[in-house]
Amino acid sequence: MTPVEVRQGTSPVILGLPHTGTDVPEAVAARLNAQGLLLTDTDWHIHRLYDGLLDGVTTVRATFHRYVIDANRDPSGASLYPGQNTTGLVPLTDFDDRPIWKAGEEPAPADIERRLATFHAPYHAALSAEIARIKALHGVVILYDCHSIRSRCPFLFDGRLPDFNIGTDNGKTCAPEIEAATAEICAAAEGYSSVLNGRFRGGWTTRHYGRPEEGVHAIQMELAQATHLASETVPFTYDADKAAPLRGHLKAILTRLEEIALSMKKD
Numbered sequence: 001m002t003p004v005e006v007r008q009g010t011s012p013v014i015l016g017l018p019h020t021g022t023d024v025p026e027a028v029a030a031r032l033n034a035q036g037l038l039l040t041d042t043d044w045h046i047h048r049l050y051d052g053l054l055d056g057v058t059t060v061r062a063t064f065h066r067y068v069i070d071a072n073r074d075p076s077g078a079s080l081y082p083g084q085n086t087t088g089l090v091p092l093t094d095f096d097d098r099p100i101w102k103a104g105e106e107p108a109p110a111d112i113e114r115r116l117a118t119f120h121a122p123y124h125a126a127l128s129a130e131i132a133r134i135k136a137l138h139g140v141v142i143l144y145d146c147h148s149i150r151s152r153c154p155f156l157f158d159g160r161l162p163d164f165n166i167g168t169d170n171g172k173t174c175a176p177e178i179e180a181a182t183a184e185i186c187a188a189a190e191g192y193s194s195v196l197n198g199r200f201r202g203g204w205t206t207r208h209y210g211r212p213e214e215g216v217h218a219i220q221m222e223l224a225q226a227t228h229l230a231s232e233t234v235p236f237t238y239d240a241d242k243a244a245p246l247r248g249h250l251k252a253i254l255t256r257l258e259e260i261a262l263s264m265k266k267d
Contacts (some may be wrong), residue, residue, distance in 0.1 A: 001025060003064055003119045004126045009056040012138040012261035013254055014130055016145040016205055017050075017061035018071035018123065019043035028068055031107075036100030039065055041091075043148045044236040049228055049243055050146055054254040058134060060127045062119070067091055067100060069115040071123045072145070072203035077112075080203055086156065090115065097155045127205070135215060140264045142178060142257050143218040145205050150232045151224035157199045163227050164194035164249075167202030167220035173210025174217035175264075181256045182219060189249045192227070215264075221253075 001023050020043045029037065047061055062071045066087075073080065073089040080086060087093065090107045094100050101107070107115075127143075134141040151161050164186040168179045179196070186194035202210070202220040210218030225232045228243035 001063065003062065003122045005059075005061045005063055006126050006130060007059045008130070008133075009058040010134075010137060011054060011056040011058065011258055012134055012140055013054060013057050013142050013144055013258050014127075014134060015050055015057055015059045016127060016143055017043075017047050017059060018145070018203075018205060019066050019147060020045075020047045020061060021063040022065050023063045024065050024068055031101055031105035032067065033100060033102045035094060035098050036067060038234060039067065040234070040236075041066060041087075041095050041149075042236070043146070044225065044229060045238040046146050046148050046223075048238060049148075049223075049247065050250060050254075053247060053251040054258060057254065058130050060123070060130055062123045064119045069112070069120050071120055072147075072205050074204045074208075075116055075120055080207075084156075089120075095150065095153045095156055127209070131209060131216060138261065140215040140261050141217070142174070142261050143205070143209050143216070144254065144257065145203065145218065145220040147200075147203075147220060147222040148225045148228075149200075149222055151226040152232075161222075161224045162193040162195040162198065163224045164189070164192060165198055165200045165222035165224075166194065166196045167200050167206055167222065168197060168218075169202045169207050169210065170197050173202055173206050173212070174219050175212045175260075177260055178217050178219060178257060181260060182221075182253055185249060185253050185256060191245075192249070217261075219257075221250075 200222040230237040230239040
């Protein structure tokens, strides 16, 4: 199993895709229970949703499932949202707080260390390398981290999630014009709702790499899956007709971010 797939481009924008992978090693799958084997917490079809929206964009995609290890969690195991319900570096439950491992087969510390070395570290090594490469080309890079989640997950948040959930760790991970442009396009998208730094303020990837003072900007987009799936339950089918207008708005965001990055380069 190759833990990461990279498509290199020359745009100053990089797409991170840490949660679209569905690969699970046989030895790990044997320890998952029936609920865990459904892989319900996948960012279903997000790589398809963004495909072809920006010419020359680099993509870095984890092929392994987040139940193996979560590429968007702090490798130390520290919580992204202290005091709030969330899932960990290697989740023990799904987003509905249901156990995903057979009794007695939960990952031990040694398992987690192996998975950090085999999956988490190679993904971030590839992402770091692409950030360095693009920054060398342009002097600036924007990492746009692509995510999705069911629009209703009572264990994680109350009510229905907005369609566009923009995360910049309260403005810390990117320049103000990047945050403002993204929020403006989302707010103007007819028929869609949006929020900036709401329930999702950006995961470990966004917070770790976002260093605007060094020319590395990071922003996370968490989409409600109702915007592009026929159903948010099994079999999580992609709805091309539903996704079409959403792709238009996402294209506008990525195009505008590229323009901003290139203008920064000229400055």
